[in-house]
Amino acid sequence: MNCKITGKLLSPIHSFGKMPMANNFIENEKDFEKEYFFNLEFSFNEEISLFQINEYPDAKNFFNEKYPFFTGLSKYMVNHFEKYYNSLNKKNLFNKNSFVLEIGSNDGSFLKNFQKNNIKCLGVDPSKSASDKAKNVGLQIIDDFFNVQTAKKIFNKFGKVDLIVSANAICHIPDLNDLISAIDIVLSEKGSFVFEENYLLEMIKKTSFDQIYNEHIYIFSLIAIDKVFSLYGFKLYDCEPQSTHGGSMRYYICREGAQKVTNRLKIHMQIEIKNKLDKFETYVKFGNDCEILKSKIYKKLKKIKNDNKRIIGYGATAKSTTILNYCEIDNNIIDFIVDTTPEKHWKFSPGKHIQILPYEFFEKDYPEYAYLFAWNHKDEILIKEKKFTSNGGKFISHIDLK
Ligand code: TYD
Numbered sequence: 001m002n003c004k005i006t007g008k009l010l011s012p013i014h015s016f017g018k019m020p021m022a023n024n025f026i027e028n029e030k031d032f033e034k035e036y037f038f039n040l041e042f043s044f045n046e047e048i049s050l051f052q053i054n055e056y057p058d059a060k061n062f063f064n065e066k067y068p069f070f071t072g073l074s075k076y077m078v079n080h081f082e083k084y085y086n087s088l089n090k091k092n093l094f095n096k097n098s099f100v101l102e103i104g105s106n107d108g109s110f111l112k113n114f115q116k117n118n119i120k121c122l123g124v125d126p127s128k129s130a131s132d133k134a135k136n137v138g139l140q141i142i143d144d145f146f147n148v149q150t151a152k153k154i155f156n157k158f159g160k161v162d163l164i165v166s167a168n169a170i171c172h173i174p175d176l177n178d179l180i181s182a183i184d185i186v187l188s189e190k191g192s193f194v195f196e197e198n199y200l201l202e203m204i205k206k207t208s209f210d211q212i213y214n215e216h217i218y219i220f221s222l223i224a225i226d227k228v229f230s231l232y233g234f235k236l237y238d239c240e241p242q243s244t245h246g247g248s249m250r251y252y253i254c255r256e257g258a259q260k261v262t263n264r265l266k267i268h269m270q271i272e273i274k275n276k277l278d279k280f281e282t283y284v285k286f287g288n289d290c291e292i293l294k295s296k297i298y299k300k301l302k303k304i305k306n307d308n309k310r311i312i313g314y315g316a317t318a319k320s321t322t323i324l325n326y327c328e329i330d331n332n333i334i335d336f337i338v339d340t341t342p343e344k345h346w347k348f349s350p351g352k353h354i355q356i357l358p359y360e361f362f363e364k365d366y367p368e369y370a371y372l373f374a375w376n377h378k379d380e381i382l383i384k385e386k387k388f389t390s391n392g393g394k395f396i397s398h399i400d401l402k
Pocket of ligand 1: 315316340341377380
């Protein structure tokens with residue numbers, strides 16, 4: 001696999017085996033045979049310190065009218081986006097005359113904050129299922145991928161934008177050359193590009209290998225983002241760790257010289273260097289840690305089943321696709337998965353075909369164990385599920401097994 005930025009040939013470090021597409025919940029049992037699998041493996045480009053998966057299906061196959069992810073279903077995330085808005089406001093990254101663009105606007109949960117405060121804004125998102133929800137609340141959305149072509153259209157219609165924001169979307173874009181060229185077309189001279197993503201250091205520390213799936217082509221670090229954007233005359237000038245999605249990082253980018261580099265960024269860069277995020281050996285060790293954890297997970301679940309206890313899955317997350325398929329967990333171990341997203345109900349999980357049921361099936365007849373696939377929402381879920389835990393029910397996840 002060639003790195004799209006340096007053209008360098010990257011050899012795989014670790015493989016999770018044949019993997020279906022995460023979020024590709026299957027409606028009909030007769031379609032099991034048609035399921036698409038690819039080889040999920042990761043590599044590390046030492047030149048630009050970039051962690052990436054080697055093979056990924058074309059995004060048109062999943063960011064479409066069937067995409068089942070809606071930010072607005074999580075109160076915690078809705079709250080998070082209000083705080084994200086307030087933080088940008090406090091930093092004066094926009095004002096009442098600004099024009100704001102969001103890359104990957106999903107159901108409009110973030111942009112609604114700008115809309116509410118009468119700030120002109122525009123979203124870009126190829127997932128029609130999500131964009132339709134944003135349009136229904138009066139937001140202006142372009143149903144497309146953000147690339148040079150889309151950026152030219154935006155520039156021709158609206159001119160330059162003062163702020164580009166994004167959350168959990170940039171790591172989905174394979175061609176970072178094209179992404180940065182597109183940003184160059186629409187971003188004003190003094191403007192900022194602010195985005196947040198799953199954070200590599202958190203993934204390495206937790207061995208949360210389930211952050212790796214077809215939609216997450218890259219897992220970024222500050223060192224990588226700094227190197228990549230520097231190639232194009234942009235500069236990473238600040239960062240802010242976030243607790244969302246099991247540990248994320250917010251990145252602040254401007255054109256070279258437009259903003260001063262903060263001390264906070266220098267401190268976090270040093271932490272990454274201390275943790276050897278720029279070294280190949282770190283990722284070889286991570287691969288080994290994944291293998292050890294895989295075996296621990298399987299043994300733990302097998303022991304529960306041998307004791308004749310029931311296990312269900314809690315949250316049909318995209319992440320659960322990597323756990324179930326890599327660790328060989330099927331219907332003999334997990335009875336079903338409950339989820340609050342109506343679009344996922346009665347469908348089957350990718351690869352292992354465990355059925356997704358409405359949340360009520362959990363409350364109706366508590367099992368002894370629930371595998372917390374939505375471990376990134378642990379705080380919110382533990383508060384909600386006191387009845388389950390006080391009745392002796394136990395949540396388990398690989399994060400706690402480490
Ligand atoms: P998400 O956090 O977006 O993870 P991923 O990106 O890996 O899909 O997904 C959380 C899933 O968990 C989503 O399908 C909704 C579900 N969920 C519940 O079923 N109950 C809950 O209380 C919460 C917070 C989420």
